[in-house]
Amino acid sequence: MHDSPHDDPSAPSGGDQPLPFGHLPDDVPARPSAGRPAGSTEGRKRAPEARPTEKSSDRKPRAPENVPADVVDVVWPTSGREVGSGSRPAARSAQEALTSAAPAKRATSSEDRADEAANLLPAPTEVFGKDGRVVGWKGFKLSLFQLNAVDAIRQGRNVFVSAPTGAGKTLVAEYAIEDAVRSGNRCIYTAPIKALSNQKYRDFQNDPSIDVGLMTGDVTINPGGRVLIMTTEILRNAIFESPRLLQDVDYVIFDEVHYLDDRERGTVWEESLIFLPPKTRVIALSATVENVEELGGWIREIRPQDLDVIVDTKRPVPLSHWLHTENAGTVDASKADRVRKREAEIAAKEEAKNGGRRSSRRGSRRGRRGGRGGGRPMPPDPTALFDEIIERKMLPALVFSFSRKDCERLALKNANRRLLSPDEEIKMDALQEELIELFQLDRGHLKGEVFKLARAGVAYHHAGMLPIYKEVVERMFTRGLLKMLFTTETFALGINMPARAVVFAGLRKYDGISFDWLRTRDYMQMAGRAGRQGIDDKGFVFQLLAGGDVKDAPIERWIKGKPEPVTSRFRMNYSTLLHLVARIGRDNVSEAWEKSFHSYQNREKNKKARERQRRDQMRLISRHLDLLDELGYLDGDKVTAKGEIARRLGGYELQVTELLFNGAMETLPPRAIAMVFVAMIHEERRAAQRPWVPASMFGGTRRSIDNVMGDLLQAEARFGIDPPMKLPDWGLTPATLAWCGGMSMEELEEELAINPGDVCRVFRMAIQLMRNVKRSIDRDWDLAEHLDDAIESINRDEIDARKQLELG
Structure with missing residues (x-):
């Protein structure tokens, strides 16, 4: 089972022979002293003095791409007096959002809102250099890329920052947030995953001066907040369905914008950037990508404000890369050719020993065979490597594996190491008691696997776990009480939890077709979690x-190569087409594709190829519109009542709307309605593992719905639409009905062999879809009340996302 950043290394040099790990240079510190990472936003203090107002005309033009000499000589004040010898006073910037308690009356003009914010809030330090540039903020001296990004924000420009993991991109986002709210406006921060959205919400919630809200689909809290944290899908839906939500929004921050080339979800980023209101400025944050200028050029073209592309390739903490094999031990990765030669010699000796037959050893390490990457390799034994890492005091370590089972297996195998000191064991016991109380968990959880492993300083973390367990593990790791964390790649995405060492227990990943070597960009993002700024050299x-x-293995590519370019995944779905017809008319829909990154990238092709691809896209759009005509969602240039419902759903729009108008759900009890929506979302990770569902579990209803979906699929086939829409997957029907009947998650896992984390994710998405349906239909429709009952039947205990967020 598998879950669905980088600079030149500063590895120590070796001699003529492969350098064994035991001979690492003596400058590797055993236990560096703790400190706060430079550029980190954690633990910052606020200054009490107010920042003087500044007109845009006072802003200085952007300086050349180097730090001015006088910046180096800045005196970091404590009294708010002048900086250096410049004439400009040391200004104080304010984190000027409203307080967490919303005011009784919202200001009606930007000037009023700015005054309101300034009167409510204390002001942290903003330090200016002699040339008027902001060179320090909240007590931190800005790095070069932060300096340039802040310049661009103060000049009212869009910003695209590409920098390695851990370089301090978050500071740029937080400065933009402050810039927006001190002007009396609002700011939206988008993240690619809900876990990252929740973490950002908590970060801002801890600051009492920030009026923050959260919208993830699972949870909506304070949607009128001055700072709104949301997933990119929620932003995309708001652009089309709730434009009032975007009023007074000065900036939208796209964190991890390189997600634009995600195969399944990338089009959401493109649509959001294209259709965002013109007045709204964009702050795009990305890991290191190869075609940053191309991506920046596209954003510059589709957004009315000018854009600064700011690139930083230097890691704040350099990385040292090592290669470990059973025969060679641990070797400087830059000496990979010597390891290859040695392994080839060993293989040749084994072949000679076997009478000319090649050793089956490599083949025995293969699982399923696939395409160019072959099958999943069986991982080598990491015991010797772990022994050396522990001996050299290189903990904490993140160990990445692309198999959930391997994460759990490795954690269990290393639980006997007892990595915590007696003092840390006491702290872990106290923390576990605190977490049990915080999340209102039964004390029996202390005897469970997650808590028992943690008392040894070991844990695993993957998408198959219940969200509450993942959060418990994250809290333990951030307290410094987990020394080895075995995790899948999702842990590397945005969440700020670095370690001293990163271990790749596997370097092949399933890409939807076969097991292939990691992309350089993915390797860089995960490797970038090694090295804690301000702590590790x-x-x-x-x-x-x-x-x-x-x-x-492409070892040299991983440690020295360029990350892969971002490519467009743009495709307009039915909901987007309906929105565009309603907004700009059917004849103008093709203009949206002309603005896509896909179209922008095609300009590099020769004229014939470019025109051919454009014709193909126009033909595909026309087929989709013709299908919507035939099914009654469009009437020429008009969106019908049926189409109005579909365009508000933002996912599974044709499947759900056809069932609504077919009447298939009119008489169903709440648990059966929940079953239908779970089936819409669910998709077995392995088709061969799809369970048999007895006919007694609403078999007639399921057949009726399958027939409706079959008709839809045939309609798509007639119009030549590919790929086809998703059909219902009834594999979670037993679990859904049992859960609605009151069964606990532990009982589901034991009796039905379900994966709790996957079930939780699907159930929460089904709840979100049911809420969208209820919001889209007439509130007097009887089905609306039935949907409320269906949501209530499923949204309890571990599935209740809001409860978990509020407890934590």
């Missing part, structure tokens, strides 16, 4: 490979 990255894999 270096971060250590270890590649664990089977001897037979060393020959083909």
Whole structure:
């Protein structure tokens, strides 16, 4: 089972022979002193003095791409007096959002709102250099890329920042937030995953001066907040369905914008950037990508404000890359060719020993065979490598694996190491008691696997876990009480939890077709979690490979190559087309594709190829519109009542709307309605694992719905639409009905062999879809009340996302 950043390394040099790990240079510190990461936003203090107002005309033009000499000589004041010898006073900037308690009356003009914010809030320090540029903020000296980004924000420009993991991109986002709210406006911060949205919400919630809201689909809290945290899908839906939500929004911050080339969800980023209101400025934050200028050029073209592309390639903490095989031990990764030679010699000796037959050893490490990448490799034994990492005091370590089962297996295997000191064991016991009380968990959880492993300083973390368990693990890790965390790649996405070392227990990943070597960009983002800024002099990255894999592994590409370029995944779905017809008319829908990154990238092709691809896209759009005509969602240039419902759903729009108008759900009890919406969302991770569902579980209803969906699929086929829409997957029907009947999650896991984390994710998405349906239909329709009952039947205990967020 599998869950669905980088600079030149500063590895120590070796001699003529492969450098064993035991001979690492002596400058590797055993236990560096703790400190706060430079550029970190945690633990910052606020100054009490107010910042003088500044007109846009007072802003200085952007300086050349280097730090001015006088910046180096800045005196960091404590009294708010002049900085250096410049004539400009040391201004104080304010985190000027409203307080968490919303005012009784919202200001009606930007000037009033700015005055209101200034009167309510204390003001943290903003330090200016002699040339008028902001060179320090909240007690931190800005790095070069932060300096340039802040310049661009103060000049009212869009900003696209590409920098390595851990370089301090978040500071740019937080400065933009402050710039928006001190002007009396609002700011939206988008994240690619709900866990990151929740973390950002908590970060801002801890600041009593910020009026923050959260919208993830699972949870909506204070949607009128001055700072709104949301997933990108919610932003995209708001652009089309709730434009009032975007009033007074000065900036939208797109964190992890390189997600634009995600195969399944990337189009959401493109649509959001294209259709965002013209007055709204954009702050795009990305890991290191190869075609940053191309992506920036596209954003510059589709947004009315000018854009600064700001690139930083230097990691704040350098990385040292190492390769480990069973035969060679641990070797400087830059000496990979020597390891390949040694492994080839060993393989040749084994072949000679076997009478000319090649050793089956490599083949025995293969699982299923696939395409170019082959099948999933069996991981080599990491015990020796872990022993060396522990001996060299390189903990804490993040160990990445792309198999949930392997994460759990490795954690259990290393639980006997007892990595906590007696003092840390006491702290862990106290923390576990605190978490049990905080999340209102039964004390029996203390005897469960997650808590027992943690008392040894070990844990696993993956998408198959219940969200509350993942959060418990994250809290333990941030307290410094987990020394080895075995996790899938989702842990590397945005969440600020670095370690001293990163270990790749596997370097092949399933890409939807086969198991293939990691992309450079993915390797860089995960490797970038090594090295804690302000604590470690270096971060250590270890590649664990089977001897037979060393020959083909792209080791040099990972540590020295350029990350892959971002490519467009733009495709207009039915909901988007209906929105565009309603907004700009059917004849103008093709203009939306002309603004896509896909179209922008095609300009590099020769004229014939470019025109051919444009014709193909126009033909595809026309087919979709013709299908919507035939099914009654459009009447020429008009969106029908049926189409109005569909365009508000923002997902599964044709499947759900057809069922609504077919009447298939009119007489169903709440638990059966929940079953239908779960089936819409669910998709078995392995088709061969799809369970048999007895006919007694609403078999007639399921057949009726399958027939409606079959008609839809045939209609798409007639119009040549590919890929086809998703059909219902009834594999979670037993679990859904049992859960609605009151069964606990533990009982579901034991009796039905379900994966709790996957079930929780699907149930929460089904709840979100049911809420969208209820919001889209007439409130007097009897089905609206039935939907409320269906939501209530499923939204309890571990599934209740709002409860978990409020408890934590």
